[in-house]
Amino acid sequence: MEKNKRPRIAIDVMGGDYGPRVMIPGAIQAARRRDLALSFVGNQELVEEELSRNLHNGLEVDIVHAGDVAGMADKPSHILRRKKDTSIQVAYNLVRENEADGIVSAGHTGVTLGCGIFALGRIKGIERPGLATILPRENKPLIIIDVGANVDSKPRHLVQFAIMAEALAVNVLKIQEPQIGILSIGEEQGKGNVQVNETYSLLARSSMNFVGNVEGRDLFHGDVDVVVCDGFVGNVVLKLSEGLGSAFSKMLRTELKRGFWSRLGTMLALPALKRFRRRLDYEEYGGAPLLGLNGVSFVCHGSSGIRAIQSSVEMAGSYVRNQANDDIRSGLEAHPEITRFHRLKHILHTPGKGTAQDEEPEAES
Amino acid sequence: MEKNKRPRIAIDVMGGDYGPRVMIPGAIQAARRRDLALSFVGNQELVEEELSRNLHNGLEVDIVHAGDVAGMADKPSHILRRKKDTSIQVAYNLVRENEADGIVSAGHTGVTLGCGIFALGRIKGIERPGLATILPRENKPLIIIDVGANVDSKPRHLVQFAIMAEALAVNVLKIQEPQIGILSIGEEQGKGNVQVNETYSLLARSSMNFVGNVEGRDLFHGDVDVVVCDGFVGNVVLKLSEGLGSAFSKMLRTELKRGFWSRLGTMLALPALKRFRRRLDYEEYGGAPLLGLNGVSFVCHGSSGIRAIQSSVEMAGSYVRNQANDDIRSGLEAHPEITRFHRLKHILHTPGKGTAQDEEPEAES
Numbered sequence: 001m002e003k004n005k006r007p008r009i010a011i012d013v014m015g016g017d018y019g020p021r022v023m024i025p026g027a028i029q030a031a032r033r034r035d036l037a038l039s040f041v042g043n044q045e046l047v048e049e050e051l052s053r054n055l056h057n058g059l060e061v062d063i064v065h066a067g068d069v070a071g072m073a074d075k076p077s078h079i080l081r082r083k084k085d086t087s088i089q090v091a092y093n094l095v096r097e098n099e100a101d102g103i104v105s106a107g108h109t110g111v112t113l114g115c116g117i118f119a120l121g122r123i124k125g126i127e128r129p130g131l132a133t134i135l136p137r138e139n140k141p142l143i144i145i146d147v148g149a150n151v152d153s154k155p156r157h158l159v160q161f162a163i164m165a166e167a168l169a170v171n172v173l174k175i176q177e178p179q180i181g182i183l184s185i186g187e188e189q190g191k192g193n194v195q196v197n198e199t200y201s202l203l204a205r206s207s208m209n210f211v212g213n214v215e216g217r218d219l220f221h222g223d224v225d226v227v228v229c230d231g232f233v234g235n236v237v238l239k240l241s242e243g244l245g246s247a248f249s250k251m252l253r254t255e256l257k258r259g260f261w262s263r264l265g266t267m268l269a270l271p272a273l274k275r276f277r278r279r280l281d282y283e284e285y286g287g288a289p290l291l292g293l294n295g296v297s298f299v300c301h302g303s304s305g306i307r308a309i310q311s312s313v314e315m316a317g318s319y320v321r322n323q324a325n326d327d328i329r330s331g332l333e334a335h336p337e338i339t340r341f342h343r344l345k346h347i348l349h350t351p352g353k354g355t356a357q358d359e360e361p362e363a364e365s
Numbered sequence: 366m367e368k369n370k371r372p373r374i375a376i377d378v379m380g381g382d383y384g385p386r387v388m389i390p391g392a393i394q395a396a397r398r399r400d401l402a403l404s405f406v407g408n409q410e411l412v413e414e415e416l417s418r419n420l421h422n423g424l425e426v427d428i429v430h431a432g433d434v435a436g437m438a439d440k441p442s443h444i445l446r447r448k449k450d451t452s453i454q455v456a457y458n459l460v461r462e463n464e465a466d467g468i469v470s471a472g473h474t475g476v477t478l479g480c481g482i483f484a485l486g487r488i489k490g491i492e493r494p495g496l497a498t499i500l501p502r503e504n505k506p507l508i509i510i511d512v513g514a515n516v517d518s519k520p521r522h523l524v525q526f527a528i529m530a531e532a533l534a535v536n537v538l539k540i541q542e543p544q545i546g547i548l549s550i551g552e553e554q555g556k557g558n559v560q561v562n563e564t565y566s567l568l569a570r571s572s573m574n575f576v577g578n579v580e581g582r583d584l585f586h587g588d589v590d591v592v593v594c595d596g597f598v599g600n601v602v603l604k605l606s607e608g609l610g611s612a613f614s615k616m617l618r619t620e621l622k623r624g625f626w627s628r629l630g631t632m633l634a635l636p637a638l639k640r641f642r643r644r645l646d647y648e649e650y651g652g653a654p655l656l657g658l659n660g661v662s663f664v665c666h667g668s669s670g671i672r673a674i675q676s677s678v679e680m681a682g683s684y685v686r687n688q689a690n691d692d693i694r695s696g697l698e699a700h701p702e703i704t705r706f707h708r709l710k711h712i713l714h715t716p717g718k719g720t721a722q723d724e725e726p727e728a729e730s
Binding site for chain 2: 194230272
């Protein structure tokens with residue numbers, strides 16, 4: 001994106017449980033607050049209908065028609081082979097053709113990932129895009145990466161996740177020198193599995209502000225800003241947090257309904273209890289940035305409401321405006337040990353190029 | 366243990382944050398309710414002092430003096446090399462010498478595991494003991510295994526965990542044909558990492574009531590009785606649940622203190638809120654069975670109160686009385702494919718015994 005230009009975000013209005021009804025008002029609110037341009041991608045008729053219900057005077061708003069929709073049951077491979085005109089694909093193509101600077105979708109995560117890699121490719125040096133999530137906490141938000149874009153990641157992939165999340169923390173969340181930790185099962189170095197221990201050594205050698213292992217119980221009241229983990233563990237953590245939130249709400253309701261005084265007390269404390277429930281509701285806190293693509297992509301929960309969409313579009317705008325992907329690129333350059341691993345692998349798999357020992361990695365020269 | 370004999374549980378009274386003050390009254394209550402005999406192991410003077418404060422008429426109670434204590438900072442290897450007379454070691458020795466049928470401790474988990482393997486050895490066919498935890502739910506309890514005795518477990522280890530947890534579910538929790546699931550990041554087969562997918566195939570071929578993948582969000586409101594996972598993931602799940610429980614309680618308190626009506630309502634609803642907090646408090650639900658030892662061992666949270674100790678001692682008694690370890694042995698025999706893997710490994714590592722291909726595994730003949 002050229003500097004000082006207004007960022008344009010392509011909105012896939014067809015994804016998610018509520019489609020245009022939440023995508024359009026959410027995006028419009030974000031555009032007003034953060035001075036963004038919007039391209040609504042989807043069925044033209046539906047978009048026009050919903051737009052007519054939402055004041056958007058003074059905003060730069062385009063409609064881009066897409067004839068098809070990626071269903072929640074469609075597999076990414078199926079869509080990539082058989083379809084060309086789904087709203088998510090059309091939205092990504094706008095970014096590829098420099099007609100938009102980023103996308104926001106509430107569709108299927110796997111499809112958003114697959115189509116994103118196909119349309120935009122990955123940032124050079126990033127082997128696996130990572131799905132980050134931003135969790136609310138008392139004092140400041142927490143980024144967890146990867147929450148399920150990959151499984152069985154190698155230590156160097158986890159370091160790449162850390163570099164990407166650091167750029168997100170600095171540029172979008174405005175955290176100075178974010179503290180980076182790794183999710184493990186004890187605080188001391190050496191606690192954890194092989195993957196964690198090898199990643200620990202790599203991160204400890206980097207110039208990042210690495211603070212070591214973080215335990216599950218400290219995720220929600222620590223100082224750490226970024227926690228890296230394998231996508232399997234991260235996805236379990238994310239879904240468990242959601243599940244526990246709703247289980248706790250249910251238990252609380254059950255208890256508060258028992259007995260006359262409790263019921264009366266509950267009525268009086270109702271606004272407080274509503275605030276509490278809202279704070280448990282992770283879906284209110286916007287999207288999950290898909291980091292590592294040659295472009296900006298935010299994925300929202302399928303059940304997102306207007307506020308979650310608004311927050312995602314705002315973050316996407318901030319990500320574009322602050323050119324966070326450039327920071328990922330320079331982060332990768334600042335850590336040649338990772339690039340080197342990547343090159344070695346490449347060399348080892350290219351016949352006739354000699355062995356890894358013969359070749360001097362470019363990053364070092 | 367001979368049939369119809371009263372089970373005798375050795376209590377390591379020195380472990381945990383509160384030592385004899387909770388271990389002794391908790392164990393005495395359990396012994397009364399479940400007709401158990403007790404051996405209190407620890408500093409004789411302290412035990413006698415605490416016993417004098419707790420009515421124990423009519424109970425079979427022994428005191429076994431132990432001159433030393435395993436501190437929370439002591440490493441298992443250090444204790445095994447340097448010490449012989451810690452209360453946990455003396456308690457395990459009682460089981461080894463058939464002077465007790467099982468132990469309950471609230472000391473360091475790693476020490477309890479290490480000393481247990483050293484004193485009792487493992488059940489034949491079990492390569493790695495697993496730490497199980499029993500979580501409370503609305504309808505029925507849930508067993509998760511392994512919650513941190515091991516990391517980087519192989520698929521066959523996870524199958525062994527499943528066999529052990531099945532025995533616990535049937536014999537102690539009295540669940541008929543318990544449903545066994547595996548923790549993963551999607552419901553369909555094929556979702557998950559390599560470890561999970563390979564374990565899935567093994568479990569699907571077993572005669573256990575295997576129900577497939579279970580997601581994090583479904584742990585707390587599903588029908589599944591046993592969930593197996595790698596100890597790394599299990600430990601993250603356990604600690605995250607504890608951390609979220611206390612974070613939620615704190616958030617709720619903060620909200621309820623805002624404004625006059627909320628405060629008044631909170632006062633009226635106080636008993637309900639207390640019940641709610643108690644339900645969040647996993648520590649109230651007793652110990653984690655350490656499965657796979659040649660003997661019975663229950664580990665309690667260091668901060669356990671009297672009720673948690675009581676519940677653990679009761680479960681240990683039930684485990685002994687129902688000879689659950691015999692069920693683990695027959696479970697292993699019913700699944701020769703696991704034993705076979707074990708033998709192959711053994712053969713491959715024994716020089717001069719030929720290759721695995723030459724040897725017909727005994728389990729098959």
